[in-house]
Amino acid sequence: MIDVAIGVDVGGTKALALLVARDGRVLAEAQAPTPHLNSDDVGAPTAAVVTELVKTLSAHQGLDPSSVPICIGLPGMMRRDGRLVYAPNLRSASGADLGALLSVALASSMVFFENDANCAALCEHEWGAGRGIDDFVMVTLGTGIGGGIIADGELIRGHSGFAGEIGHMVVVARGAACLCGGHGCWERYASGGGLNRLTREAAIDGRLPTLVAQRGNAASVRAEDVTAAAAQNLDEAVVLMREIGWWLALGLANLAAILDCGHFVIGGGLSTASDLVLPCAREYLVDLVEGYSARPAITVTPSMFGPRSGAMGAALVAFERTR
Amino acid sequence: MIDVAIGVDVGGTKALALLVARDGRVLAEAQAPTPHLNSDDVGAPTAAVVTELVKTLSAHQGLDPSSVPICIGLPGMMRRDGRLVYAPNLRSASGADLGALLSVALASSMVFFENDANCAALCEHEWGAGRGIDDFVMVTLGTGIGGGIIADGELIRGHSGFAGEIGHMVVVARGAACLCGGHGCWERYASGGGLNRLTREAAIDGRLPTLVAQRGNAASVRAEDVTAAAAQNLDEAVVLMREIGWWLALGLANLAAILDCGHFVIGGGLSTASDLVLPCAREYLVDLVEGYSARPAITVTPSMFGPRSGAMGAALVAFERTR
Numbered sequence: 304m305i306d307v308a309i310g311v312d313v314g315g316t317k318a319l320a321l322l323v324a325r326d327g328r329v330l331a332e333a334q335a336p337t338p339h340l341n342s343d344d345v346g347a348p349t350a351a352v353v354t355e356l357v358k359t360l361s362a363h364q365g366l367d368p369s370s371v372p373i374c375i376g377l378p379g380m381m382r383r384d385g386r387l388v389y390a391p392n393l394r395s396a397s398g399a400d401l402g403a404l405l406s407v408a409l410a411s412s413m414v415f416f417e418n419d420a421n422c423a424a425l426c427e428h429e430w431g432a433g434r435g436i437d438d439f440v441m442v443t444l445g446t447g448i449g450g451g452i453i454a455d456g457e458l459i460r461g462h463s464g465f466a467g468e469i470g471h472m473v474v475v476a477r478g479a480a481c482l483c484g485g486h487g488c489w490e491r492y493a494s495g496g497g498l499n500r501l502t503r504e505a506a507i508d509g510r511l512p513t514l515v516a517q518r519g520n521a522a523s524v525r526a527e528d529v530t531a532a533a534a535q536n537l538d539e540a541v542v543l544m545r546e547i548g549w550w551l552a553l554g555l556a557n558l559a560a561i562l563d564c565g566h567f568v569i570g571g572g573l574s575t576a577s578d579l580v581l582p583c584a585r586e587y588l589v590d591l592v593e594g595y596s597a598r599p600a601i602t603v604t605p606s607m608f609g610p611r612s613g614a615m616g617a618a619l620v621a622f623e624r625t626r
Numbered sequence: 627m628i629d630v631a632i633g634v635d636v637g638g639t640k641a642l643a644l645l646v647a648r649d650g651r652v653l654a655e656a657q658a659p660t661p662h663l664n665s666d667d668v669g670a671p672t673a674a675v676v677t678e679l680v681k682t683l684s685a686h687q688g689l690d691p692s693s694v695p696i697c698i699g700l701p702g703m704m705r706r707d708g709r710l711v712y713a714p715n716l717r718s719a720s721g722a723d724l725g726a727l728l729s730v731a732l733a734s735s736m737v738f739f740e741n742d743a744n745c746a747a748l749c750e751h752e753w754g755a756g757r758g759i760d761d762f763v764m765v766t767l768g769t770g771i772g773g774g775i776i777a778d779g780e781l782i783r784g785h786s787g788f789a790g791e792i793g794h795m796v797v798v799a800r801g802a803a804c805l806c807g808g809h810g811c812w813e814r815y816a817s818g819g820g821l822n823r824l825t826r827e828a829a830i831d832g833r834l835p836t837l838v839a840q841r842g843n844a845a846s847v848r849a850e851d852v853t854a855a856a857a858q859n860l861d862e863a864v865v866l867m868r869e870i871g872w873w874l875a876l877g878l879a880n881l882a883a884i885l886d887c888g889h890f891v892i893g894g895g896l897s898t899a900s901d902l903v904l905p906c907a908r909e910y911l912v913d914l915v916e917g918y919s920a921r922p923a924i925t926v927t928p929s930m931f932g933p934r935s936g937a938m939g940a941a942l943v944a945f946e947r948t949r
Contacts (some may be wrong), residue, residue: 313664325858362948379917380916380920380921383653388917388920388921389915389916389917389920391917398678398920437785438784438785452884452885454777454782454784454789455780455782455783457778459777459778459782459885460778460886461761461777461885461887461888462760462761462886462887462888462889462922463886463887463921463922464886465886465890465917465921466777466884466885466886467884467886468883468884468886468916469883469884471883471916472795472880472883472884473797473876473879474796474797474799475798476797476798476801476873476876477813478799483916483917484916485879485913485916488916550799551743553796553799556796556808557795557796558884559772559881560782560791560792560794560795561775561789561790561791561792561795561881561884562782562789563777563783563784563785563786563787563788563789563791563925564784564785565784565785565786565791566785590808591796591808592789593703593712593714593794593806593808593811594702594703594711594712594714594788594806595803597703597711597712597721598703598711598786598788599785599786
């Protein structure tokens, strides 16, 4: 019985590694910026950062990295064997065989892989806001939108392990261009990236006059300005955050219709603005979910472990696969 | 061991009842038009028709209806206890407690209920186009669009048994009004009802000049005229059927992203036009599915049992619940 594991969550901006005990306690932590440079050897910079983090954590605890089960969570279409087949929000590693790179670099046969939002869903299901709930969807609002679906108590992995790519559900046919090559994907409207886009449009359209005046010009207004000003109750910013809340609710309503999940757990960077966005989303769900009043109440709560849920869930996968 | 069951599929236009053996053989059949009159006693006309069909089938085989397990499949949000809590495409029974009505009328304790598309999915999984396939979605293109999701070999029922309401996934935010009260639902674009709507719009817009000339005026052109003319290769009709194929592919692409189902089985009335629509849908999927080329091939096939899959699957549920 192995009683510690290392979970690594490689996000759009940083990579977080945690040494986690079987009961969920975090024993040690290390982090580093996610490399975005393009290498001839695709995925090599990402593998190097992960290797460094794992070695740092192991050394700190006097562990041999090859004796600790390790799982790495990554955004996008992550195959179980370690090939990140497609990751529109992590271009520098999209297509890489991280399984091959990391098992060599760490001299370990206990290196596993999973989609990052799936990891977060497993973490929240085991220890957090989805504990004891059989049907919920973990929604991570970061650069894009990731998803992890728990149905009847089990993670839905799908045919190749790619299930939960909810950010690429089209909600506006022929809508805004997405990094995935498609148009009108949900993540163009409701993620951190979506807020960036809406902010830019609103600033140019003259719907953010106070913020444009503060920054000097429309092009300089940032999403962070909007969330900060909305927290101070500036009307024009609140209106924009409500718009994000509406788009969030639209996608959640789709998932509720498809999956009949009675619960959503919201994580990721944008969820730090959850005091502003989640109440709006809950309010709009009433109109957007088919037959809302005929269903049991649908609940929407922030993730319990916030930015740690991905790495903690990755550790859980490492335990699961070495059981 | 009970070796026959009765499955009833109550659709938008007709109700079909089948007496089915455990191995899937259909032993007898009866059908009647679905009543759409509004009764003070909501659901009573539907229950009366179902009762009549079950009694006819039983009598024909010399069976006592109370000794045969019976399951009724209905469109919409069907609770396991027999309450059809919400059915936008079957208004005359929406909200009815069919469980209470039918257990009294049939003097039976073996009357069960399930969503109609879930029944079709179970039928195709057991005996048809989804046999041996662990991850697929059954899509029924009728008045609306119904869905039954098989993930990891099991039907996804969700929190209250309402999963699979895929027709009410919004694909055009703030789009065409839907009978459910929402806007832009997939079934407004890709179902039989969607074809009606597109036909009307195209006739008025002057995009169906030949058919309008044949019928005398735009308002008289029907969806059936379009499918018939498209089968004869009339260009203007083919263009419209390709449009339906595009909308179908759009929703399938969303489901593939969310569920990573490698296979779709298409049933329902509009699927009789499947020679026209399915090849287009397959073609458009290549562009519409996130990371299409990085996935195993996604297959789209017509249902094997066509209009019978719902009633056959209902019989399967009856077997399952009396096992």
